[in-house]
Amino acid sequence: MRISPAGDVARHRSAAAIDHAKRICLAWMHSLSPSQSQSGHRKCRVPAKPASSCRNPAKPAAKAPYMRYIVAGVSRLLRFSAWEDARRELRSLPIRWDSYTVNQVLKTHPPMEKAWLFFVWVAEVRGFKHDHFTYTTMLDIFGEAGRVASMGHLLREMEEKGVRVDAVTYTSVLHWLAKAGDLEGSVRMWEEMRGMGCEPTVVSYTAFMKVLLDHGRPREAAVVYREMLEAGLTPTCHTYTVLIEYLAGSDADRHSSYHCPVVRVLEELLLGAHMMNWVEENYSILVSLLLGKFDAALGIMNKMQEAGVQPDKATCNILIQKCSKLGETKMMFQVLRYMKDNSLVLRLPIFLEAVETLRNCGERDVLLREVNPHFASVGMEREMSSSEDAFYDFNACIDQGIIFNLLARQNFVAIDHMLNEMISRNVKLDTELIAAIMQAGSGNGNLSTALLAFQYGARLGQKHEKHAYLSLIGPLIRLNCFQDVLKIVEEMIKLGHTLGTYLAAVLILRLGCARMSTLAAKLFYSLAADQNTVTYTALIHAHLQSSEIDKGLQAYASMRKEGFHVSSGTYEVLIVGLEEAGRNREAEFFKKEKKKLQFSGCSQEGISIEEILCDCIFN
DSSP states (O other), rough: OOOOHHHHHHHHHHHHHHHHHHHHHHHHHTTOOOGGGTTSSSOOOOOOOOGOOOOOOOOOOOOOOOHHHHHHHHHHHHHHSSHHHHHHHHHHHHOOHHHHHHHHHHHOOOOOHHHHHHHHHHTTTTTOOOHHHHHHHHHHHHTTTTOOOHHHHHHHHHHHTTTTOOOOHHHHHHHHHHHHHHHHHHHHHHHHHHHHTTOOOOOHHHHHHHHHHHOHHHHHHHHHHHHHHHOOOOOOHHHHHHHHHHHHHHHSSSSSHHHHHHHHHHHHHHHHHGGGGGOHHHHHHHHHHHSHHHHHHHHHHHHHHTTTTTOOHHHHHHHHHHHHHHOOOOHHHHHHHHHHHOOOOOOOOHHHHHHHHHHHHHHHHHHHHHHHHHGGTTTTGGGGGGTTTTTOOHHHHHHHHHHHHHHEEEEEEEHHHHHHHHHHHHHHHHHHHHHHHHHHHHHOOOOOHHHHHHHHHHHTTOOOHHHHHHHHHHHHHHOOOOOHHHHHHHHHHHTTTOOOOHHHHOOOOOOTTTTTHHHHHHOOOOOOGGGGGHHHHHHHHHHHHHTTTTHHHHHHHHHHHHTTTOOOOHHHHHHHHHTEEEEEEEHHHHHHHHHHHHHHHTTTOOOOOHHHHHHOOOO
């Protein structure tokens, strides 16, 4: 089996990306009419020729491609080409580089190194100059990659070149600084933005509040929230979501001094002038605040529904999650009934939490499954088991579903990571899924994934069908991976499977050609059910190839002693091996024996299948 090296695949992708970008840009260039450059001159009408005189009517001009196609072509060029090739092609593309085009290319998030090289290259293009849009997008790319130093260098470069640094830029930088664990740097960036007279937007306030809440500073977050309201800015849905997530994520035993500032500010919001401008997000906050008082929460929920304010999917997910953590089933069923009436569903992790909570509380999960019909079968398989100690492992169910999807997409790299993680956590998978990975991996040239699945199944003591093991053995023999083959054969023998005469003979033969006679003998004597004329001849061949003449003759003697017929192929192996070893006298003896067999074979009516197969392989 031929396996293409990674370099060939990369060159193939690179060529495809370059051709795609060329086609898009050339189509765009050819679609431009020559008369477009003469818009300042009066056009002269040329009399049209009669239709009968036009033998070759002109084809209509091709339409210019959409900008998204041009951006996609350049993005593919950066992703799948070496930079030297990409730069050469970029120079030849008939594109007028402007801030919008460059920004859109960077927003496709090509690899960070390629994005930076493209950023530097396009700055040298005549007539182009980076603005705060392209700088901010490049800052985002550095921040996402964790390159905080590069991000800071680029920000200083913006300031030195006089490029406008707006609230969007500052917000991006403080967000990524906090993600990298530099809370103080994020706070300094916020203070610098305020000190430079740059007014924060709602997005800026929301991002900084999330930074403070994520790092355990709810008091400062409450102050920032109040400042946003005093500035006349209206909180967005994302702002409320940040607050709800913090409150819903608070543990029941968390000291009230940690989150009471946020609670107090929100109560002021709900009971103050903002009460007149009640929106759906405020309702979500109030219900989340009162989740500890479930009767009051239910009353408010009913009143708000009567007033026409309806919780959305995100709100319901947060409520169910909080109810699951606190073990409150009454509130949970109320929310589930509302979700059923409004066709809302839960996310899988929250659904699994709810299932576990209902089971622990002794409640049925019928309503929960009716609300989430797409998860109806999740967790049902092991409930049907008759074993008393059977239990449902939610994490294993999720992992199994993910692997099924990855297998359908043939994403074997991700499957490798999943299997390694599951082996370390000692998580069990179904036998059928492991067998499917083994067969799919070996059939698609991903033998490392297939071998990992085999090792995983062997560790769990799983028994697979014979064809699952054979799907691995064939490619491994062709790649001379004999140690792995022997491990698989040992597992097959332990489980009661047999190799079969042909496969056993071929494997012993290949081991002999590789001068691994010891492994060949070990394999032969472990296959008691497959010892016959063919496999004995293969063993003799293995010994002779390794210059073990005496062992080869001993194997021949054992073959005669066991009563197996000697075929013409067996004599041929002996003759060639002895002649190569310089033992011509013994070779002459076997030549005479071969002639006797050939003369006597003319009168024989029945020859065994093993002898015919042996002659086909060795004679």
